[in-house]
Amino acid sequence: MSLDRAIRHIKAIATGAKYMLSGYRLTIMYPDEIQEYPDGYRGMIEYDWDACTKCGLCAMVCPADAMKMYVSKEESEEGKRPVRRPGINYTRCIFCGFCVSICPVNALRFTKIHDVAYYTFEEQIYPPEEFRKGAPRPQYDKEPKKVRAVPDEKRGLKYEPI
Ligand code: SF4
Ligand code: SF4
DSSP: OOHHHHHHHHHHHHHHHHHHHHTOOSSOOTTTEEEOOOTTOOOSEEEOTTTOOOOOHHHHHOTTSOEEEEEOTTTOOTTSOOOEEEEEETTTOOOOOHHHHHOTTOOEEEOSOOOOOOSSSGGGEEOHHHHTTOSOOOOOSSOOEEEEEEEETTTEEEEEEO
16 A cells, blocks of 8 residues: 555544544434425425326426326226326436426425335336325334534534424
8 A cells, every 4th residue: 555545544534533532423313313404305296186187297397207197097987088197206206396396286296205215116106096195204113303404613514403
């Protein structure tokens, strides 16, 4: 190892040790603590089934092909043109907000939920019947403590309990 690399390693370790001993950390103890996000945060999306006019604009505007129009099985009748409603694929969504912004009747709304774990790829795809059930909820073993990030002159950022 060159002297230069050795010095950089020592500096990195010293920085880690400094923060360990100072008791100051920028991270939170998730999932014992969770951060409350500000209004306007783009988390998982809620779909208002009753408000939706089935115009398809949300699917048309989606740049990631995450929002698509699916045939609504419960509303489509045999021999007639199928009724389509939007569904979302969270493996593709980049949370750009285009679908939410373009919806003429505010049938799509961002929640602040973002920390949902899945076991399979398929579970992350929500056809309309699933999408209407609301944004998925994270499962915590015990109720987490909510904290808020606030600017701090000395540290730059600190977390306050809410
Ligand atoms: S937030 Fe963006 S990427 Fe996600 S579904 Fe809406 S338009 Fe598509
Ligand atoms: S959610 Fe909004 S944009 Fe999408 S189909 Fe329904 S009304 Fe149209």
